Amino acid sequence: MGFDLSNYETVEQRLVRFWAAYPNGRVYTSMMNYTGDACVFYAELYADKDDKVPVATGYAEEVKSDRGVNATSFVENCETSAIGRAIANCPLQPPASGPRPSRNEMQKVERLTTSPQPQVHTPSGAFATPKQIGYIKKLAKDAGLDDLRLLELIQRELNSDEAVLELLKSHEASKIIERLK
Numbered sequence: 001m002g003f004d005l006s007n008y009e010t011v012e013q014r015l016v017r018f019w020a021a022y023p024n025g026r027v028y029t030s031m032m033n034y035t036g037d038a039c040v041f042y043a044e045l046y047a048d049k050d051d052k053v054p055v056a057t058g059y060a061e062e063v064k065s066d067r068g069v070n071a072t073s074f075v076e077n078c079e080t081s082a083i084g085r086a087i088a089n090c091p092l093q094p095p096a097s098g099p100r101p102s103r104n105e106m107q108k109v110e111r112l113t114t115s116p117q118p119q120v121h122t123p124s125g126a127f128a129t130p131k132q133i134g135y136i137k138k139l140a141k142d143a144g145l146d147d148l149r150l151l152e153l154i155q156r157e158l159n160s161d162e163a164v165l166e167l168l169k170s171h172e173a174s175k176i177i178e179r180l181k
Contacts, residue, residue, distance in 0.1 A: 010161060011084035016148040021092050022047045028054075029079050038063045039075050041082035045090055058085025069162070128173035133165060136173060139180035153179065 018025065026046040033040040040061045044054035060081035062074040069077050128136075140150040155163050157179050158172055168176065 011080050011087070012151055012164070013148055014084055014087040016146075016151075017092050018045065018087050018090060021090075022055075024048050025055075026051070027083060027086075029082060031075070031079075032059075034075070036064075039078050041078045043079070043082035043086040045083075045086045054086075056086045056090035058082050058087070058089055060085055126170045128168040128170050132170065132173040132177065133168070136165060136176055136180065139177065143180060 018027075022045075024047075026049040028044040028046070030042050031039055032042050038061065040059060043058045043060075045056045046053075047055045060078050062070055062078035062081065064074045065071050136150075140153075145153065151164065154165060154168070154176055155161055157176060163172070
């Protein structure tokens with residue numbers, strides 16, 4: 001692989017910056033094409049929810065695969081990628097850190113150019129309870145962590161760029177709680 005994924009922003013990181021810059025903004029997505037095995041999404045970003053003209057747009061295409069995220073969620077992945085592309089086209093301050101493509105896009109490149117690798121984030125068991133999620137949010141707030149810093153902590157602790165608070169398993173939430181205490 002000729003690139004380092006850690007040099008690329010995730011779409012989640014870009015979304016945090018978008019909402020910080022445009023707290024009254026709006027994100028609009030539309031599926032432009034769907035064949036059952038591939039899709040194309042279009043995303044528009046608005047500086048204000050009532051604006052008629054978008055401040056930025058972006059397109060993305062994904063193809064269903066037999067492994068990885070696109071085996072089960074290529075449509076959702078495509079929509080997220082379109083949003084990431086639109087944010088890359090958006091006049092945000094500060095501008096994006098690192099290269100223009102998102103980490104999500106570069107993961108797609110990695111998936112298409114490397115041999116199959118086992119998924120790193122394959123938790124088993126029940127999802128975290130609302131009480132666990134709420135406690136994590138409280139501990140993060142008490143520690144002065146904003147949403148982006150909490151996401152980074154979760155992904156670092158679980159060694160997975162795909163881990164997000166809302167989809168943690170119960171045992172993963174317990175690990176994050178212990179880390180935040």
